[in-house]
Amino acid sequence: MPPHAYRAHPTEPFFWALFSSGGMVAAMLMPVVILVLGILAPLGLVPASVESAERLTALGGNWLVKLFLLVLIVLPLFHVMHRIRFILIDLGLKPLRRPIGVLCYGTAFLGSALTAWVMLRL
Amino acid sequence: MSNPRYLLFFLRECSAFFLAVFLGELLCRFWILAFRPERYAAWLEWSKAPWIVAFNVLALAFACLHAATFFKAAATILVVRMGGRRVPGALISGGHFAGWAVASAVLGWLLVRA
Numbered sequence: 001m002p003p004h005a006y007r008a009h010p011t012e013p014f015f016w017a018l019f020s021s022g023g024m025v026a027a028m029l030m031p032v033v034i035l036v037l038g039i040l041a042p043l044g045l046v047p048a049s050v051e052s053a054e055r056l057t058a059l060g061g062n063w064l065v066k067l068f069l070l071v072l073i074v075l076p077l078f079h080v081m082h083r084i085r086f087i088l089i090d091l092g093l094k095p096l097r098r099p100i101g102v103l104c105y106g107t108a109f110l111g112s113a114l115t116a117w118v119m120l121r122l
Numbered sequence: 123m124s125n126p127r128y129l130l131f132f133l134r135e136c137s138a139f140f141l142a143v144f145l146g147e148l149l150c151r152f153w154i155l156a157f158r159p160e161r162y163a164a165w166l167e168w169s170k171a172p173w174i175v176a177f178n179v180l181a182l183a184f185a186c187l188h189a190a191t192f193f194k195a196a197a198t199i200l201v202v203r204m205g206g207r208r209v210p211g212a213l214i215s216g217g218h219f220a221g222w223a224v225a226s227a228v229l230g231w232l233l234v235r236a
Binding site: 023024026027028029030031032033034035036037038039040042043046047050051053056057060069072073076077079080081083084087111114115118119121122 | 135138139141142144145147148149151152153155156157159162163166169170174175178179181182185186188189192193218221222225226229230233234
C-alpha cells in the first residue's frame with residue numbers, strides 16, 4: 001500500500017455502522033419528539049398529562065418503552081458525536097484526530113451508559 | 123458560504139450540535155424522573171423558558187433538515203435492484219419520506235394521547 005494511502009482504523013466500520021443507524025433513528029423519530037416534548041408541551045398546546053411525572057414514570061416502567069428510549073437516545077448520540085468528530089477534523093484539527101475520537105466516542109459511550117442506568121432506575 | 127451547496131453542507135453539519143443538546147435535554151428529563159422526582163415540577167417550569175422553547179424550535183428545524191438530507195442521500199447510497207434493474211433513487215428517497223410521515227404520525231399519537 002502506498003505510504004500516503006488512507007488506512008482505516010479497524011474500529012471505523014463499527015462507528016460508521018452506529019453513525020448510519022443513529023442517523024436513521026434521528027431522522028425518523030427525533031423531529032416529532034422535539035415537536036411534542038420540546039415545543040408543544042412547554043407551550044401548553046397539548047394536555048399537561050403528556051409530560052406529567054406520573055404518566056412518564058408509568059410508561060418508563062414498561063420494558064418495551066425503556067428499550068425504545070434507549071435506542072432513541074443512544075443511536076442518535078453516536079451519530080451526532082461521529083459527525084462532530086469529523087467537523088472538528090475538517091476544521092483543521094486533523095493532528096488531534098486520535099484525542100478527538102477518544103473524546104467524541106467516549107462521550108457517546110458515557111452517555112449510553114448513563115442512559116442505560118437511568119432506564120434501569122426508571 | 124456564498125456557495126449554496128457548501129452552505130447546505132455546513133447547516134447539515136450544524137444539526138449535530140442542536141440534536142446533541144436536545145438529546146441531553148431528553149436524558150436530563152428522565153434522569154430527574156428516575157433520581158430526583160421531587161425536582162421534576164421545577165424542571166418542567168424551567169423547560170417553559172422562552173429561550174429554551176426557541177432553542178427547541180431551532181433544533182426542530184435542524185432535525186428536519188437532517189432528515190431531509192439523510193433521506194435524499196439514501197437515494198445515492200442504497201442500490202436496490204429488482205428484476206435486474208436498479209430501482210430509481212426517487213422511489214428510494216420517497217419511500218423514506220413516506221416512512222418518516224408514518225413514524226411521526228404513530229409516535230406523535232402515542233406521545234399525545236392522554
